[in-house]
Amino acid sequence: MSIKRYSNFITNCVHAGNDIDKETGAIRRPLTMANSYRLPDDASKLNWSGTDELIYTRTTSANQMYLQEKLATLEGGEDCVVLATGVAALSGVFFTFLTSDSHIICTNVSYVAVYRLLNEYFPDKYGIEVTLVDSSNLQEIKEAIRPNTKLIHIETPGNPTTRVSDIEEIAKIAKASGILLSVDSTFATPYLQRPLSLGADLVIHSLTKYINGHGDAMGGAVIGSKVLIDKIKRQAMVNLGGAISPFNAWLIMRGAVTLSLRMEQHSKSALRIAEFLENHPSVSFVAYPGLKSHPQHEIAKKQMSAFSGVISFGLSADIKTHNKFVNSLELIISAVSIGHDESLIVYTGPTDERNHFYPKEFQNGHLRFSVGLESPDDIIADIEQALKKCNL
Numbered sequence: 001m002s003i004k005r006y007s008n009f010i011t012n013c014v015h016a017g018n019d020i021d022k023e024t025g026a027i028r029r030p031l032t033m034a035n036s037y038r039l040p041d042d043a044s045k046l047n048w049s050g051t052d053e054l055i056y057t058r059t060t061s062a063n064q065m066y067l068q069e070k071l072a073t074l075e076g077g078e079d080c081v082v083l084a085t086g087v088a089a090l091s092g093v094f095f096t097f098l099t100s101d102s103h104i105i106c107t108n109v110s111y112v113a114v115y116r117l118l119n120e121y122f123p124d125k126y127g128i129e130v131t132l133v134d135s136s137n138l139q140e141i142k143e144a145i146r147p148n149t150k151l152i153h154i155e156t157p158g159n160p161t162t163r164v165s166d167i168e169e170i171a172k173i174a175k176a177s178g179i180l181l182s183v184d185s186t187f188a189t190p191y192l193q194r195p196l197s198l199g200a201d202l203v204i205h206s207l208t209k210y211i212n213g214h215g216d217a218m219g220g221a222v223i224g225s226k227v228l229i230d231k232i233k234r235q236a237m238v239n240l241g242g243a244i245s246p247f248n249a250w251l252i253m254r255g256a257v258t259l260s261l262r263m264e265q266h267s268k269s270a271l272r273i274a275e276f277l278e279n280h281p282s283v284s285f286v287a288y289p290g291l292k293s294h295p296q297h298e299i300a301k302k303q304m305s306a307f308s309g310v311i312s313f314g315l316s317a318d319i320k321t322h323n324k325f326v327n328s329l330e331l332i333i334s335a336v337s338i339g340h341d342e343s344l345i346v347y348t349g350p351t352d353e354r355n356h357f358y359p360k361e362f363q364n365g366h367l368r369f370s371v372g373l374e375s376p377d378d379i380i381a382d383i384e385q386a387l388k389k390c391n392l
């Protein structure tokens with residue numbers, strides 16, 4: 001993949017992966033909804049599972065290639081693979097780099113599918129050894145390393161605790177032992193954090209969230225060196241079958257054009273709203289990496305240029321009142337996912353299967369709030385009126 005790169009991120013947001021369409025002269029690469037591409041006249045020497053040639057959409061589509069160029073550019077990586085969902089990207093990494101005699105160290109607050117894959121399915125079905133650690137504690141990571149450790153996987157900021165892990169320090173630990181480091185950077189996006197430049201080997205994104213940003217398409221990506229990404233393409237993309245629809249790749253490509261503008265606004269609004277919540281007498285706790293009270297605020301400041309749009313918090317109230325609060329909101333919508341244009345909130349009660357790993361204040365249930373692109377004044381007014389309805 002030869003990629004044209006500009007030195008400024010926001011210019012790459014607009015232009016990377018786009019080109020003049022050779023057939024029509026259109027200044028946007030077209031959407032190509034096709035399962036198959038015409039084979040060369042002599043197909044006898046063709047690599048049928050090749051992922052650099054257009055043959056069959058499960059082994060790479062045109063729109064997938066364009067999006068891969070864009071994301072490799074934005075993350076500053078050599079190559080990228082785009083898949084159907086964030087979980088397809090994560091499972092693709094685990095499937096490719098773990099074998100039945102290997103060991104993985106994973107952060108103990110991770111996306112729920114990762115938690116289940118590594119806590120249940122991989123150990124039970126394939127005998128893969130897993131150690132879950134508090135990845136904000138470097139000592140825990142060091143002590144967890146075994147001779148057969150192949151991968152350290154972290155998520156920073158983590159979903160839903162917003163815990164921050166020190167990418168640069170963990171990369172040093174991983175390198176010293178010849179272990180790969182993968183970072184789920186979904187909450188941050190390449191606009192706010194570049195794990196490869198801090199020493200990580202692989203960056204993973206759920207494109208479903210901020211990178212698409214409009215809540216209307218799912219996708220996942222892994223960015224890293226060509227050698228590592230080729231392995232994921234050959235093993236996981238072609239043979240696990242998590243190909244992205246060309247239409248979704250096209251939508252995400254379009255959404256990503258405004259990534260820098262959106263992340264600026266999400267981060268600005270979220271900081272203001274987090275400060276408002278922290279000062280409200282009925283709010284029991286606020287977890288947001290941009291607050292001085294956040295336990296890893298200094299690390300967040302070191303490795304992120306702003307703190308993105310997700311805030312977790314709790315009310316000094318019972319489960320029933322938390323539900324009433326969410327249902328009293330008028331602008332903010334009760335729905336899962338994060339990183340959309342609209343504000344979304346989810347109340348998770350204490351039955352969450354990862355609850356015992358959460359910080360103490362989360363364990364009575366918590367609200368995960370993805371601050372949208374609406375006016376922060378309107379968002380705060382909505383929270384205030386809903387708290388009043390709950391007599392808070």
Ligand SMILES: *Cc1c(COP(=O)(O)O)cnc(C)c1O
Nearest residue numbers: 085086087111159186206208219
């Ligand atoms: C949503 C999310 C995922 C999963 O992505 P999907 O596109 O829903 O499969 C993975 N990691 C993080 C941090 C997420 O927020």
